[in-house]
Amino acid sequence: MKKNSFYRVGTRSSLLALAQTRAVVAALKNGYPEIVFKLVRIRTLGDWQQTLPLAQIGGKGVFIKEIEEALLARKIDFAVHSLKDLPTELPDGLSVAAITRRLDSSDCLISAGRFTIESLPSGALVGTSSLRRQAQLLYLRPDLNVIPLRGNLDTRLKKLLRGEFQAIVLASAGVERLSAHSKKIFSKLHNARIPQAQMLPAVGQGSLAIEARTEDLGLLRLLKVLHHAPSAWASKAERSFLAALEGGCQVPAGISTQVRGVKIHLQAMIAAPTGQPCLRARSSGLKENAQTLGAALAKRLLSSGGKKILEQIRRRG
DSSP, X not given: OOOOSEEEEEEOOSHHHHHHHHHHHHHHXXXXXXXXXXXXXXXXXXXXXXXXXXXHHOSSSTTTHHHHHHHHTTSOSEEEEEGGGSOSSOOTTEEEEEEOOOOOOOEEEEESSOOOTTTSOTTOEEEESOHHHHHHHHHHOTTSEEEEOOSOHHHHHHHHHTTSOSEEEEEHHHHHHHHTTOHHHHTTSEEEEOOTTTOOOOTTTTOEEEXXXXXXXXXXXXXXXXXXXXXXXXXXXXXXXXXXXXXXXXSSEEEEEEEETTEEEEEEEEEOTTSOSEEEEEEEEEGGGHHXXXXXXXXXXXXXXXXHHHHHHHHHO
């Protein structure tokens, strides 16, 4: 297979995005030490517009649109995304080349006071930019004061250290990827993993998606070294679930997927932003049927009250 000796890698410029992209490049260098990879930092709408909630600026693709435009304009050769940021429909001409091995897909509560969800004081200020996290927090603790929190992960951590919040909720995988680069900050904070029995994660949370042009067959084959099949099966089920909800990353829905041998096991939720009602359902089957299982689970939740919840959210804009 003939390979280029130089590739441009598109990434957001946050500390977390750069850490993720550098980890991907390091993995590629293990297999292809002769290739040079150059990181190209791209600012997205979600990066520069940080005063409005994500749902108000267009929940789908706010962290990747400009990167995809750069791919299509041939300004970069491939891109590294958090899978949870990638819409279920890609632009014509682009493909997911690889899904990386999933890290812990759960959420975690970060605080300076060694809090868990149960031990937070009544009325505590908890920051999150996610309707999914907000809904599940308020379902568990309706006495909490959940406040919108925008900004890159490192920015949110600094706001927490300044005392603007008693705690914030983050993806465990993001904390794991960034902690090695921000030891000084994390040494002052307590990380309490939230069990998935309490809070189901976002679609694709914990995995990275590598996106490239569909026509670049040689590059697509090269990038397959990053692909992790069990994580890809989970991704297929979860993204099918989200597509059936016709939602972006700001739909208050979560899903957890376990792949064990030939079987795949799903549990999912839809909740009102206030936490009530909060609907849950489970499903399992052969992993080859992951896409069908994910869509069917979404339809079950929609028919049991989820459709009404999402219609009310969309009417409020």
